[in-house]
Amino acid sequence: MPNFRDGFSSNAWSTTIPGVALTLALSACSTTAGTDRDDDRALVLTTFTVIADMAENVAADRVEVASLTRPGAEIHGYEPTPDDLVRGQDADLILENGLGLEAWFQQFTDRVDAPTAVLSEGIETIPVSSGGYEGEPNPHAWMSPDNALVYVDNIRDALTALDPEGEATYTEAAEAYKEEISEVGSYLETELSGVPESSRALVTCEGAFSYLARDAGLTERYLWPVNAEREGTPQQIAAVSEFVRDNDVPTVFCESTVNDSAQRSVIRETGAAMGGTLYVDSLSEADGPVPTYLDLLRHDAEAIVAGLTDRGETP
Template sequence: MPNFRDEAPTKTWSARLPAALLTLALTLTACATSTGQPREDGRLLVLTTFTVIADMARNVADGRVEVASLTRPGAEIHGYEPTPEDLVRGQGADLILENGLGLEAWFAQFTEDVQAPTAVLTEGIETIPISSGGYEGEPNPHAWMSPDNAHVYVDNIRDALTELDPGGEDVYARAAEDYKARISEVDDYLETELAEVPEGSRALVTCEGAFSYLARDAGLTEMYLWPVNAESQSTPQQTVAVTEFVREHRVPAVFCESTVNDSVQRSVARETGARMGQTLYVDSLSEEDGPVPTYLDLLRHDAEAVVSGLKEGAT
């Protein structure tokens, strides 16, 4: 599994905590609800590593279990630093859901200090390798950006919840099928709308290479400034390559993600005459009053932004 941190830590997460914080965390942990026991409202607790899969899990759970994300809305998942509070929450969890494919570089150390079972939601995904940079050849972890792959996530969540709570099998199965039908609507929208974009303009140029799976689904050529946000710095060579690609293929619009600085991409737009498209969302949902409070909102927003940028810029 690739590690998107610059260096592999040499100590467990709890060993790196300041002594006072560690004492507080362990004291609170001793008071936390033990794994496998329902909360006061009778529900089990399922933790996820980030907000996108938390929302997926809530849709499949249909209220039967409590679902919470370790990371907050707007957080950058690759380089997340767990807190003492996270350890307490982990100790009280009955199940933890992770993306896998090296996305959560911190997760292996986090689970050294918790007892809850974990489930990897990318099991069964046909991965796409990262094509450049220090992680070239490793699987691209952003598989949830594909509506097709999202069905695999939902099935894996359904199975994990059913194993945790067999009595809820019918609830999880029904909710999963309903949710997959709504996800498929986004896929249908992309296919229909992108058919109207001239073939030569069907390219998705972004800051992070997080859209390989979406580009594959939609028949778009992918180009990006850096492969993963852990690097989050475009080299002069990559900037030149992207600029030349946009100019040569007359790409009508370029995009950047909400969790990174878009200044380099804006310079590409100025150099080439391309439009700067709407901000895309990948690694995190927004707050409830923001533009993408749910995973379906994220998929719809990004699909509509890409379609709008490519269709309007190509006219």
């Protein structure tokens, strides 16, 4: 059976942070030396743009935060570049999602001497139920506003361990940020309360919304469980089409980083509408629709509410 973490051990490098407690004693905020960086703050690298933005909100400018992957990148199959390895040598801390999302991560950390923190630590995971990944934890835990509060706490703790003098700043910023995230969760719950029970279903291309669906009381269906080689097979399309017809689901969705042709087949088979594009694995560029994590949550919440209470695009 395929495994999100095939070949990867959670204890494969000595500088990993157990939970989020740093194992290195750092005498100053920045440990970078002999590099071309102009910034004398500590450098915190993240594996993808979503958690980079979350970290920036908690960091409150006390550290420099940068994402290894760029806006629009598909995180699952990413391959670190030589430039990534160079940047990694400058890092004072690396933040990863965990739960097997970054299947490439050990390739990176094997060559980088920096402590890491796993931001999904403490999350009550949801197992994948199909597609050959049965029993593996769904890695998209940040898509739940409730889970995001755990991410923020883990970021706060990791930054405080790196920079103890900034504890008060990180704590204050984290609490303010958590309030904003909670507002999105409340919006989803309120706006979806009037959707008929039979239509309370979130149908997507990738199974990236298990945690958000749990928060919002929605039934989740998807074409494939995780972005991989076998996406949008005839069997997947037939199974989802049957569910959409049987439950009179008005709108189906697809994510920004994948091809939506299989979901287009579902709408041709069922007459459902195609909802607005959802964002999961990556933020957009600064001038795009979801330049921040809060924008991503709000955009997806509004698209889902519109799709299940009105109609999406015409097929």
